[in-house]
Amino acid sequence: MTLSKPDKNQVFLGTFIHSKSLGELEYLHNTAVCVDASGKIVAIETNCNQQKAVETLYARLGWSLDNVSVTLTRDGRQFFFPGFVDTHVHAPQYPNIGIFGKSTLLDWLNTYTFPMEASLSSIPKARRVYTQCIRQTLAHGTTTAAYYATIDVDATNLLADLCYSMGQRAFIGRVCMDHLGPDYYIDESADQALAATRATIEHIRRLDSNFELVSPILTPRFAPACSVETMRGLSELQKQTQLPMQTHISENMDEIELVKKIFPNSKSYADVYDTYGILNEKMILAHAIHLTEEEADLIAERNSKVAHCPVSNSALSSGVARVRWLLDKGIQVGLGTDMSGGYSPSILEAARHAKLVSNHLVMPGGQLDNLWQEERDKAKLSVDEVLYLATRGGAQVVGLADKIGAFEVGMQWDAQLIDLNAVPAEIAEDDFTTHGNVDIFGWEKWDERIAKWVFNGDSRNTKKVWVRGRLVHQQT
Template identity: 75%
Template sequence: MAPPNNGKNQLILGTFIHSRKLDELQYLHNTAVCVDTSGKIVAIEPECDQAKAESTLFPRLRWSAEEVMVTVGKDSQFFFPGFVDTHLHASQYPNVGIFGKSTLLDWLNTYTFPMEASLSSLPKARRVYTRCIRRTLAHGTTTAAYYATIHVEPTNLLADLCLSMGQRAFVGRVCMDQLGPAYYLDESPEQAIAATRATIDHIRGIDANFDLVSPIITPRFAPACSADTMRQLGELQRETELPVQTHVSENAGEIALVRELFPDSTSYADVYDRYGLLGEKMILAHAVHLSEEEADLIARRGAKVSHCPCSNSAITSGEARVRWMLEKGIGVGLGTDMSGGYSPSVLEAARQASLVSNHLVMPGGKLHELPQEEREKAKLSVEEVLYLATRGGAEVVGLRDKIGAFEVGMEWDAQLIGLGMVCEEAAEDDMEDEGNVDVFGWEPWDERVAKWVFNGDDRNTKKVWVRGRLVHERKEN
C-alpha cells in the first residue's frame, strides 16, 4: 500500500465545512488543518495563515517547514469531508442508466445477473472495476461499500484495485445459492462459505489490519440464500466479527417472495435476525417498506440503513421514510446503488434524498395525511442530507470515529470543492470548467452550499484525499 502523501506532513489552508450534527453545518474560515504522515488530523487552528502556522503550529508539532506540503484553497473553494457511499454494486457499473421500465426482480434477470456473470473474465473485471473506482473518486467518494460478484478472483481484484488506487472500501464477495439463473449460483452453502473465506483471507493478506480495505460478508438478499447458507454466514460473522451487507424491504414483490420462502419469520428483517446476522455491523440497503415492528427490531439490534433514493425511484420501489427511521434511532447513510441507481455521485443521492422526502408529503404520498407540522418535519434539509452523505455514512460503515468530519484524531478523507465565481468581466468560455454552480459573490455560505448540493457535479470536485493521500485531481483545460 502506498504511504499517505509520500510520507510528508501537510498544512491545508482555507475554508472548511462539515457537519457538526444532523441539522447543522460548521463553517471554519481562514483555518489551518495539519495532517501528519499517517493521514491523521493533528491540529485545527482558526484564523491562521501559513506564516502563523509555521511560527506556532509547526514548533508544537515538531515539524520542519521545509518538509511540509502546503495546500491553499481559493476564495471560491472549500474543503468538505469525503462522501461515504454505503451501498453500490461495482459489478453493475456498466449498466448505469439501463433499467427500462423494470421492477426489481425483472431487472435482476434482464440486466444484472448476465452482467455480473460476465465479470468472471479478469480482463473485463479489471476494466469495469478500474473505471468504477476512478469515477466514484472523481465524484468525491472516499469510502465505498462494494458488492462484487460470486467469483473469488475478480472480487479479490476489486480489493487490490481499491488498495492501489487509494479508495477506502468494503469489498464483498456475493453469496447466492438460489433464485438466480443456473449459470450464476453458488454450488452449495459450503462452497459459498469457502469462497467468502478465500476473499477474506486475500484481503487480510494485502491489508492486514483492514486500514483501507476490509472484507464484508455479503448475502445478496434473503431470497437468494438458502436457510443453510444464511445460518453458516451468521456463524462466519460471529467468528470473524466482520461487517455484513445485504438488502431489505426494497420492493413489494420481493417482500412477498420472502414471506413465501421464510414462512416462519415475522418480517424480512426477522429472517436475518433468526440467522444471527442482524446486528450493529449490518448494513441494510433500501428499507423502503418497513413495518413499525420491523423498524423497531432493526433499531434494537443496532443495524444500519443505506438510503438509496435514486435507485428506489428508478426501478419504482418506493419512498423510504428517513426521518421516521432516524427518530427510531436507526443510523442512516446514503447509497448510490449503481446500477439500480443511475449515478455514481453521492451528491446526486443527497439531492434526491431531499426531493424524495418532499414527495412523501405531497398529495398521494405516504405521509400526506399527517398534520402539517409533521409533514414539514418529514422533509430533509440540505444540512441533513449532507450529514447522511458524510457522518451518517461513516456511522453506517462503522467508521464514525475515523471519518466523516474534520476533527483532531480523524483521518484526512476530504475533497476540495470549487464553485464558479461570476465576475463582472467573466467570459463565456470560462463557464465550462466550473460546472453548473454559479456564485455571484453576494450569497452567504449556506446558500453557496445549497447551490452546490442542487447543481454540483464532479466538475466541482477539484481534489480528493483518502488518509492524507491525494487520490484524485481534476485536470483543468
C-alpha cells in the same frame, strides 16, 4: 494521474465545512488543519493564515518547514469538505448505469444484472469495469465505498486489489447466493459459498493485514437468494471474525411477497434475518423502504444500519423510504448510489435526491399527506441533513464514525477540495468559461453557496480528493 504518497506532513489552509450534527453544518474560515504523514489530523487552528501556521503550529508540532506541503483554498469559491461515504454500491453493475428501461427489481435483476455480473468472471473485463468504477467514484468525491462484488472469488479479489492500489477506502463483499439465481450464476451449495467467502477474507488479509484501508464485508445478497444454511454459516463466521455485513431488505413489494413465500413461518422480512442470526450491529441493510413498525423497532433494537438509496428507489419504481421515521427510531442511516439501480456514481446526486424524495412523502397523495402540517414539515430533510447522511451518517453505517466523516483531531484526512464557478464582475459577450454548473456571483451567503452546490454540483467541482492523507484524485 500518479498518486502522491503522504510521506510529508501536510497543512490545509482556508475554508472547511463539515457536519457538526444531523441538522447543522459548521463553517470554519481562515483555518489550518494539520495532517501528519500517516494521514491523521493532528491539529486544527482557527484564525490562522500561512504565516501564523509557520510561526506557531510547526514549532508546536515539531515540524520542519522543508517537510511540510501546503494546500490553500481560493477565497469565496473553494472549500474543503469531508469525503463522501457510499454505503451501498454494486461495482460489477457499473457498466449498466442508466439502463433499466421500464423494469422493476426482479425483472431487472434477470434481464440486466445477473448476466453482467456473471460475465465479470473474465478477469480482463472485470479489471476494465472495476478500474473505471473506482475512478468515477473517486472523481465524485467518494473516499469510502461498501461494494458488492460477484460470486467469483478471483474477480472479487481483483476489486480489493484495485481499491488498495488506487487508494480508495473500501469494504469488499464476495456475494453469497446459493438458493435463488440463474443456473449460470449461483453458488453450488452453502459450503461452497462459505468457503469462497473465507478465501476472499484471507486474500484481503494478506493485502491489508489490519483492514485499515480495505476490509472484507460478509454479503448475503438478500434473503430469497440465500439458503438457511448459508445465513447461519455467515452468522457464525461473523461472530468469529467480527466483520461487517451487508444485504438488502424491503426494496420492492414483489420481493417482500417472495420472502413470505420462501419463509412462511417468519413474521417479516427483518425477522428472517434475525432468526438466522445476521441482524446485528454490524449489518448494513440497503433500501428499507416498506418496513413495518415492528420491523423498524427490531432493526433499532439490534442496532443494524440502513443504506438509503433514493436514486435507485426512484429509477426502479421501488418506493420512497421514510428516512425521518428511521432516524426517529434511533436507526443510523447513510446514503448509497446503488449503481446500477441508481444511474449515477455520485453521492452528491444521492443527497439531492434524498432531499427531493423526502418532499414527495408529504405532497398531496403522498404517504404522509394525512399528517398535520408540523409533522409533514418534519418529514422533509434539509440540505444540512442530507450532507450529514453523505458523510458522518455514512461513517456511522460502515462502522468508522471515529475515523472519517468530519474534520476533528484524531480523525483521518479523507477529504475533497470543492471549487465553485466564480462569475466575474464583467463578462465579455464572446467569453464563456465554466467550472461546472454552480455559478457564484459573490453576494451569496455560505449556506446559499452550499445549497447551490448540492442541487447543481457534479464532478467538475471536485478538484482534489484525499484518503488517509494520500492524494487519490486530481483534475488535470
